[in-house]
Amino acid sequence: ETGVTQSPTHLIKTRGQQVTLRCSSQSGHNTVSWYQQALGQGPQFIFQYYREEENGRGNFPPRFSGLQFPNYSSELNVNALELDDSALYLCASSFTGSRREAFFGQGTRLTVV
Amino acid sequence: SQQGEEDPQALSIQEGENATMNCSYKTSINNLQWYRQNSGRGLVHLILIRSNEREKHSGRLRVTLDTSKKSSSLLITASRAADTASYFCATDANTGNQFYFGTGTSLTVIP
Numbered sequence: 006e007t008g009v010t011q012s013p014t015h016l017i018k019t020r021g022q023q024v025t026l027r028c029s030s031q032s033g034h035n036t037v038s039w040y041q042q043a044l045g046q047g048p049q050f051i052f053q054y055y056r057e058e059e060n061g062r063g064n065f066p067p068r069f070s071g072l073q074f075p076n077y078s079s080e081l082n083v084n085a086l087e088l089d090d091s092a093l094y095l096c097a098s099s100f101t102g103s104r105r106e107a108f109f110g111q112g113t114r115l116t117v118v
Numbered sequence: 119s120q121q122g123e124e125d126p127q128a129l130s131i132q133e134g135e136n137a138t139m140n141c142s143y144k145t146s147i148n149n150l151q152w153y154r155q156n157s158g159r160g161l162v163h164l165i166l167i168r169s170n171e172r173e174k175h176s177g178r179l180r181v182t183l184d185t186s187k188k189s190s191s192l193l194i195t196a197s198r199a200a201d202t203a204s205y206f207c208a209t210d211a212n213t214g215n216q217f218y219f220g221t222g223t224s225l226t227v228i229p
Contacts, residue, residue: 048217
């Protein structure tokens with residue numbers, strides 16, 4: 006177990022709706038990153054938060070937004086859901102420092118219908 | 119766009135054999151990591167190799183890194199059925215802990 010927990014594990018939403026996914030980081034980690042993994046593909050970087058500020062963003066539209074809280078837990082929000090948003094969403098926590106290993110949660114499987 | 123690409127896309131071997139997977143990437147890196155993923159669930163960190171290292175071992179895993187060729191390999195020795203999974207390499211591309219993954223190698227170990 007990595008100590009990174011995500012909720013919910015599965016979710017079904019309708020196109021146009023909004024969704025919030027949650028992640029609790031591993032104790033001692035101050036950085037959280039979110040990834041989207043479509044079926045049969047590798048994870049794609051969405052964005053990263055460090056000390057509650059966005060610290061880098063991948064090629065995702067503004068309807069993908071996030072938050073990091075003082076306890077380093079995090080949320081990923083997606084507005085105006087599209088069918089192509091169906092994917093496994095992974096949260097990774099790490100400590101910004103020399104080691105840079107990132108530990109992933111089990112993911113949230115989002116299906117948009 | 120994804121930084122890394124794994125090769126082969128799929129690999130099937132008998133239990134006890136060795137499995138070798140390769141990863142190529144495009145830009146300079148601080149380090150490269152290998153992850154395992156079972157059945158579309160979370161990624162499990164296997165090993166990290168820094169850009170100034172050439173080889174690293176962890177149990178039955180051996181990773182090499184050739185920065186001149188921008189490539190890495192993961193060797194799993196004496197494979198077991200439980201090693202059946204998808205394997206991904208991830209690079210950080212000097213942008214903090216933001217990793218770029220390839221499309222993965224799907225390994226099947228036949229008992």
